[in-house]
Amino acid sequence: MSQVPAAPIGTNLQYRLHVNGDDRPVTDAWVGESLLFVLRERLGLLGSKGACEQGECGSCSVLIDDELVCSCLVLAAAATGQTIVTIEGVAPVGSPSDVQQAFVDAGAVQCGFCTPGLIMAAHSLLQRSARPTEYEIREQLSGNVCRCTGYGRIIEAVQQVAVSRRETGS
């Protein structure tokens, strides 16, 4: 009795994701793939970093419909029809956002691995709160682990952006 070879289990998903303003097709995906995996391995967006894959480190942070989330904890195929912004979508290459520039100016970057996630978290924080206290900043960035800086300069960078946005009224 002849048998048709079975297709690889669960690798036949096709869907589209709206990432950084582009409609991106995803093909031959497995059911259980995280958004982080799809961003990096299928869409070539390597800015979001994968470390813990359990929502502990924040290095994979992205915005989905303006909410800051860990992309490792988002089922990619469930993010269809939502607006996804990754670190690549924050500002064009060569012209950093005010938060990115402030991180550079404050020396808030050492190895750089946590930086994309922290930039996403800082943008999200400053969008919600124009005058964050240091306590608020620490609480809002508490899901982003940095093992190099000790956080002092990261907090300074966020405070600097808040001040300059108020001064320029932007």
Place this chain on the structure above:
Amino acid sequence: MSVEVLSTLHEALQFLAARPDALVLGGGTDLMVELNAGHRQAHAVACVNRVRELRAWLNDPVAATVHLGAAVTYAELMTEPLASLLPALAQAARTVGSPQIRNAATIGGNVATASPAGDGLPVLAALNAIVHLASAGGTRDVTFDQFATGPKRTVLRPGELITGITVPVLQGYQGYSKVGVRNAMVIATASACLAVHAPERSIRLALGSVGPVIIRAVDAEEFAAGAVDWQAGGASDGVVTQFATLAAAAARPIDDHRSTAAYRRRAIQVLAARLLRRAFPVESAGTAS
């Protein structure tokens, strides 16, 4: 093989009836960890965190309850107006993970996962919440204390979904306290929720992370209700101490990789005393009993 992003309750229940083996995905903060680690295989996934009926909440001032759709997030619970309606749940919400986790994680998911360390659970236990379940075959309600039968074990049947939780709005102090190794991003080593309902002169104390399920410290509750000074809003140091001792006695903690039974029991003693003192801040002299 399918991932279904469901938008109505009817759609969700029909899908679960056809695929009772489907994993139900809420905020993903528990299930995705298991999928990422390869501890679970996904063949079919029912994504319910965008189901309209599950996203909604309703304050019913006449019944003095808040109905929370199962997909209400912790970020929403710690924001007004829900934060003032259910203050202990807002406090618990603020201790959950990080902003990233709270934006995704849902109250229904916390209940369904039924971890003894779930931060929302001692609050729901103390407030005598009702869990609403539905399947294509019908609906049923389960009291919170009947829902979990053990660590990560519940009365949920295949094809059944938590649609929401009804939480009584009490009158009086309520608070949640937790011991963990950090302020943020930490699972509870021990946790407790104390809730006062002044019209009934009742005091409820629910304990987390110190047993297979959330434990109500009934002896401590009954003792405190009869021993505090309801008029003055006070309690003597002796009453606070006795309450804490009874609370610790109700705990059934174990030694594991996070802590020891002895430490957890001691933590409950401290949390119970702290919460009762916050609820009855006047240091009165005697006891009422």
